[in-house]
Amino acid sequence: MSLKEPVLCKRIPTQPWGNPKDRKIITYDQYVKTGGYEALDKALGMEPAQIVDLVKDSQLRGRGGAGFPCGLKWTFLPEPDGGRRYLCVNADEAEPGTFKDRLLIDYDPHLVLEGIAIACYACQLDTAYFFIRGEYRHQAQVVENAIQEAYEKGIFGDKGLMGGKSKFKVECYLHRSAGAYICGEETGLIEAIEGKRAWPRIKPPFPAVEGLFGRPTIVNNVETLAALGPIVEQGAEWFKKMGCESSIKGPPSFGPKLMGVSGHVNTPGVYECDLGIPLSTLVNEYAGGMRGGKKFKGAIAGGISMGILGPDQFDAEMDFDIGKKYNVMGLGTACPTIFDEDTDMVAVARNIARFFKNESCGQCTPCREGAQWIYKLLCRIERGDATSKDLDLLLEIAGSMGIMPGTTICGLADGNNWAVRTIVNKYREEFEARVRPSCVAVGMTVGTS
Numbered sequence: 465m466s467l468k469e470p471v472l473c474k475r476i477p478t479q480p481w482g483n484p485k486d487r488k489i490i491t492y493d494q495y496v497k498t499g500g501y502e503a504l505d506k507a508l509g510m511e512p513a514q515i516v517d518l519v520k521d522s523q524l525r526g527r528g529g530a531g532f533p534c535g536l537k538w539t540f541l542p543e544p545d546g547g548r549r550y551l552c553v554n555a556d557e558a559e560p561g562t563f564k565d566r567l568l569i570d571y572d573p574h575l576v577l578e579g580i581a582i583a584c585y586a587c588q589l590d591t592a593y594f595f596i597r598g599e600y601r602h603q604a605q606v607v608e609n610a611i612q613e614a615y616e617k618g619i620f621g622d623k624g625l626m627g628g629k630s631k632f633k634v635e636c637y638l639h640r641s642a643g644a645y646i647c648g649e650e651t652g653l654i655e656a657i658e659g660k661r662a663w664p665r666i667k668p669p670f671p672a673v674e675g676l677f678g679r680p681t682i683v684n685n686v687e688t689l690a691a692l693g694p695i696v697e698q699g700a701e702w703f704k705k706m707g708c709e710s711s712i713k714g715p716p717s718f719g720p721k722l723m724g725v726s727g728h729v730n731t732p733g734v735y736e737c738d739l740g741i742p743l744s745t746l747v748n749e750y751a752g753g754m755r756g757g758k759k760f761k762g763a764i765a766g767g768i769s770m771g772i773l774g775p776d777q778f779d780a781e782m783d784f785d786i787g788k789k790y791n792v793m794g795l796g797t798a799c800p801t802i803f804d805e806d807t808d809m810v811a812v813a814r815n816i817a818r819f820f821k822n823e824s825c826g827q828c829t830p831c832r833e834g835a836q837w838i839y840k841l842l843c844r845i846e847r848g849d850a851t852s853k854d855l856d857l858l859l860e861i862a863g864s865m866g867i868m869p870g871t872t873i874c875g876l877a878d879g880n881n882w883a884v885r886t887i888v889n890k891y892r893e894e895f896e897a898r899v900r901p902s903c904v905a906v907g908m909t910v911g912t913s
């Protein structure tokens with residue numbers, strides 16, 4: 465198996481990294497031998513603005529969850545004024561069910577570092593912080609070693625990018641997270657790098673204008689950055705041949721995407737697919753089909769904050785339209801967790817609610833208190849102690865928390881909101897079978913939670 469092209473240049477899932485059993489970290493020398501850092505070399509021969517235009521033209525959308533157009537975000541930066549400008553690499557990856565960035569870091573760290581160097585040059589950012597999930601100890605070591613190699617080879621450091629090919633100097637540091645889901649929210653991440661508690665900031669100002677240490681900052685996901693080298697090397701048209709146009713007259717979903725499949729499938733793993741692949745194809749042709757030949761019951765769309773695809777949505781296309789078309793929040797990280805026919809959806813909802821109640825940072829009352837109440841109500845429903853009024857109350861609380869209803873600072877509460885509401889609404893009978901009519905049970909439920 466050749467290690468030649470980085471994964472994002474290939475159309476075969478994860479094959480450039482070789483067979484999982486004998487996969488090894490691709491070192492600097494191996495990476496260079498197989499064409500690595502040629503994209504950076506090419507980029508440094510272009511004007512920074514040309515690279516921004518190329519990325520805009522490719523219509524690359526952020527791979528961290530929100531799908532925001534990468535090139536457009538870069539244009540929000542003010543003109544350089546001689547002061548510091550930052551890139552924050554978001555490798556927090558704490559969304560349950562999501563493990564795609566880990567694979568990129570594990571096996572192809574220089575693909576990500578090359579993307580970092582390209583982004584820094586294009587946006588004229590002189591300092592990059594690689595912010596990595598606290599639990600990713602092994603991966604942190606891999607990144608640390610790769611950064612050291614890159615410095616030794618002159619990619620970063622004093623001489624300027626690529627040993628002085630460009631006079632523009634970039635410093636790159638690893639920063640390990642203390643370990644909390646909220647550290648992945650871009651302004652929480654910025655606060656954490658500043659050495660503070662990872663409390664998300666009210667926006668505006670957006671990080672591009674006033675970010676890390678009050679300076680212009682771009683926050684990009686690992687996979688977004690990993691796509692830059694291949695785009696520079698092979699062009700925007702190449703990238704746009706993969707993926708799909710929007711079927712609802714929205715922005716397109718171009719390019720390949722790493723999709724991590726977990727849950728009740730035969731071969732869970734990370735697969736590289738075109739955006740737009742039906743979930744059923746991803747499960748049956750990539751992830752080995754449903755475990756034990758069981759029936760599909762539902763799937764977390766792409767990280768638990770996106771909500772759930774119901775039993776009749778197995779053919780949902782995995783692209784950025786998925787939210788509007790299938791009543792989930794969005795594609796998120798495109799890492800679905802699959803449930804078979806035996807799954808207790810009330811238990812799934814309770815488990816998800818437990819996560820959000822533990823991870824709310826506590827700044828906003830609707831999120832902090834709402835998350836506690838949602839969890840308590842779901843425990844009550846699961847135990848069989850709830851009434852139908854509790855079910856209504858659950859939906860009311862969930863529906864009122866989040867940025868979208870305008871009651872919270874960040875999107876963690878929206879994640880809780882969508883996860884709970886979509887599960888209850890799409891599996892309503894299962895929840896109703898566990899509650900008693902409110903008139904019979906009012907007296908009986910007092911003091912049960």
Ligand SMILES: Cc1cc2nc3c(=O)[nH]c(=O)nc-3n(C[C@H](O)[C@H](O)[C@H](O)COP(=O)(O)O)c2cc1C
Pocket residue numbers: 525526527528529530531532534554555556557558559645646647648649650651683684685686688689874875876
């Ligand atoms: C609660 C919460 C957690 C998040 N966690 C991550 C994460 O672990 N990794 C990530 O890339 N983006 C995460 N995001 C999204 C980031 O705020 C941000 O949109 C993203 O890093 C931008 O990168 P992109 O444009 O390349 O996708 C999170 C958002 C929220 C609200």
Ligand code: SF4
Pocket residue numbers: 646663664823824825826827828829831832872873874875876877
């Ligand atoms: S929505 Fe929740 S996690 Fe986000 S800032 Fe408010 S309390 Fe913190």
